[in-house]
Amino acid sequence: MQRVSMENQYDDDLNDQDDDYEEEARGPSKSQLKREKLALQSLAERMASMPRSALERLNLSEDTWVALDETPRIKDHRALGRHWKRIANLLVREDMEAVQALMDGAEAREREANARHHALERWRERMIAEGDSAVNAFVEECPTVDRQQLRTLVRNAQRDAERGKPDAPRKLFRFLRETIEEAED
The missing domain is CATH 1.10.60.30 (PSPTO4464-like domains)
Incomplete structure (x- = not known):
């Protein structure tokens, strides 16, 4: 009898480890991925509203510069939404630490000016x-x-x-x- 309960305990431990592994292998949830994409789109909008001289410190790729430069020409609201998604996809390939540092500094200056x-x-x-x-x-x-x-x-x-x-x-x-x-x- 004792042996059967030990085997069951071992099987339970293996099942718990398998569940943990499956969760890690699946990665972030769809909701989390969507929140991250929306945050990148918001970041793209804020970057497009900043002066080019402030963004030049970031060493952005040529594709990202082209997309940012196209922004003023887009007038249609739906096209602009697609444009933010395009810039967000390009930003994924950029140095996000530098981008975030620039945006944090800009937000701090804006808060100071408002105060x-x-x-x-x-x-x-x-x-x-x-x-x-x-x-x-x-x-x-x-x-x-x-x-x-x-x-x-x-x-x-x-x-x-x-x-x-x-x-x-x-x-x-x-x-x-x-x-x-x-x-x-």
């Missing part, structure tokens, strides 16, 4: 709402600013905001942006 833009919008809205107290707080943050010009722009922006006109608030925003950029340099 800076939102901070400037908050300053502008605060200055329009609070007036001189917000101007004084900004002057403390950025002492090189022309205080008189800033106050004039704030008063004009407050007046135009009440009237529903966008001109003076836009001028105030541009002035704040230029002031911050000069202070960072």
Whole structure:
């Protein structure tokens, strides 16, 4: 009796190993492969929207360059979908680590620019709402600013905001942006 149970245990172990081997041999699921293809297509769209000078560091193949250069000429939505698939298939053959590093750097710069833009919008809205107290707080943050010009722009922006006109608030925003950029340099 004892011998039969040992043989059954051995057979069970072999079956478990066979199941593991079959799963490894099958590879990733269809869903996983589809997610990877869609991610590559999204990457292709982002790359096509980037300036060529940024992409030149990647040492892409000639076929990939040709496909990226064709993108602006394609107007039909369905054709564009096929085009992204074509670029995605070409990207599989490229150095994906370099591509991903470039895209991560571009995304980081974009997040930083968005954060800076939102901070400037908050300053502008605060200055329009609070007036001189917000101007004084900004002057403390950025002492090189022309205080008189800033106050004039704030008063004009407050007046135009009440009237529903966008001109003076836009001028105030541009002035704040230029002031911050000069202070960072």
